[in-house]
Amino acid sequence: MENKTKKRSVGAMITGTILSGALFTVGSVNAAEMFSYDDLGNGAQLRSELLDNSVEGVKSFEAKCGEEKAADSKSAEHKCGEGKCGEGKSGEHKCGEDHNHKSMEKSSSGAKMKATMTPEKSGAQKSSSSSQSIKK
Amino acid sequence: MSTHLKPETYEQQSRLAAYCRNGEQPALDGITPNRIGHYRRLVFNVVKDALTRSYPLAVNLLEEEEWAILCNDFFEFHPCQDPQVWKMPEELISFVQQERAHLCEKYPHLLELLRFEWKEVEYYMMPDRDWPIASKTNEWQDAWSLNPESEVLSLEYPVHLKNARQISEEDHGSYYCLVFRHEQTGKVHFMNLSPFFAWLIATMLETPVSPKSLLPVIEAQFGISDEPMLREQISKFHQKLVSDRMIR
Numbered sequence: 001m002e003n004k005t006k007k008r009s010v011g012a013m014i015t016g017t018i019l020s021g022a023l024f025t026v027g028s029v030n031a032a033e034m035f036s037y038d039d040l041g042n043g044a045q046l047r048s049e050l051l052d053n054s055v056e057g058v059k060s061f062e063a064k065c066g067e068e069k070a071a072d073s074k075s076a077e078h079k080c081g082e083g084k085c086g087e088g089k090s091g092e093h094k095c096g097e098d099h100n101h102k103s104m105e106k107s108s109s110g111a112k113m114k115a116t117m118t119p120e121k122s123g124a125q126k127s128s129s130s131s132q133s134i135k136k
Numbered sequence: 137m138s139t140h141l142k143p144e145t146y147e148q149q150s151r152l153a154a155y156c157r158n159g160e161q162p163a164l165d166g167i168t169p170n171r172i173g174h175y176r177r178l179v180f181n182v183v184k185d186a187l188t189r190s191y192p193l194a195v196n197l198l199e200e201e202e203w204a205i206l207c208n209d210f211f212e213f214h215p216c217q218d219p220q221v222w223k224m225p226e227e228l229i230s231f232v233q234q235e236r237a238h239l240c241e242k243y244p245h246l247l248e249l250l251r252f253e254w255k256e257v258e259y260y261m262m263p264d265r266d267w268p269i270a271s272k273t274n275e276w277q278d279a280w281s282l283n284p285e286s287e288v289l290s291l292e293y294p295v296h297l298k299n300a301r302q303i304s305e306e307d308h309g310s311y312y313c314l315v316f317r318h319e320q321t322g323k324v325h326f327m328n329l330s331p332f333f334a335w336l337i338a339t340m341l342e343t344p345v346s347p348k349s350l351l352p353v354i355e356a357q358f359g360i361s362d363e364p365m366l367r368e369q370i371s372k373f374h375q376k377l378v379s380d381r382m383i384r
Contacts, residue, residue: 034358035369037333037376040296040326042318043256050299051196 156180157212182221183211190225191253197243197300206236222261226254245293245303252295252313259285259317259324267319270384275374276367279344281384282377286316288329288338296326316382325380332358333373 040046141149151162155172156179164172184207188195195203206228214231216224229250232239240246262285270281289296291311293303312334314327329337335358339350347370355361377383 031365031369034330034332034360035373036328036330037373038328039376039380040313040328042321042323042325043260044323046296046326047192050193050296052299 180208180211183207183224186221187225187228190257191228191250193253193295193300194246194249197246197249198239202239206232206239209235222257225257229254243300244305244308245295245300248291248293249295249300252289252291255287255289255315256324259287259315260322262317267384275347275371277346277348279346280340280374280377282337282341283316283319283382283384285319286314286337286341286382288334288341289313289315290334297328314382316380318381320381325382327380327382332360336370336373 041049148164151164152172152175154160155162155164156176159176162172187207187210188203198206210228210231213235214227216227218224218227229247232250233247243249265284267284268281273279273281289312291313292308294307294309294311295303296313297311298307310331312329312331314329314334314337315324316327317324332354336347336350339345347367351363351366354366360366374383
């Protein structure tokens, strides 16, 4: 089969099922390539591999209360609407608060924000910084 | 406008929401000036946290300032449509596609990476699909009972194989990745597939057919005519999928 590179629109980059074999780029491959498959593991394992670190559970799917708690993948807990969310007990972590207590500041115009950014990954590929300003 | 709120209540809430997003001091009744800023901080942290947790690979790809600005602009300018917070990050994809052309130009694989990362969330959270109990079958002569919570992704960049920061235009091509949710653990799994196996699974997901019945198509489209070898390779693949709970 001739090697065909199909240029698709951005919206169709990821399609569901493609039934025509003609749409699958095969080119001149040997049997080993023709019948190859590679188990990439689950999402956490794949991310660890791609980011070249051992941090598991970077991604969680439940909306948490804005906290940025490192190395905690138990996303089912501490959801918004539960626990202390909305409570005003001083000294306790509230929804949306940052554990490092780095605050978002607002300029006199009210349009400047300073917030923390603490991705839960080692960031081996990227220089890391615990906080940064968001300026517009 | 909600019919359950008094107009003045709705107006107050809308002003507070606008303030949370744009930081411009609102004219609100009953606020304490030095405290209202906390609302904005808390809401923004929820949004940024959700985005960062949904797209860790994209976070790693973008420069820190780029990600921070993107989160901030998405928060301020994008009118989120879904009331469920966990779905909110999906809207970042269309925001980037429509409003951040410079990022898409700088990182040609960014959109695909975002879509790929969102697939995991989508499959993790999706409602269960019915998967009938299959009787003992022959992997060559019978149709496979494939996990209905699965899909073959067609990718132009190897976002599932390489660190996104190391992907370049030289990597542009055709890649296939099977994504499925494990029926017991609920975790979303990924498997890189050759074009042939990608086609085979995609075909079988669409229509339950046996590998044997596809033999003429396989020979015509992939040039494979060695049936014993094909059966052996398909059998190995089938065993792997069974062990991974992609096949019953």
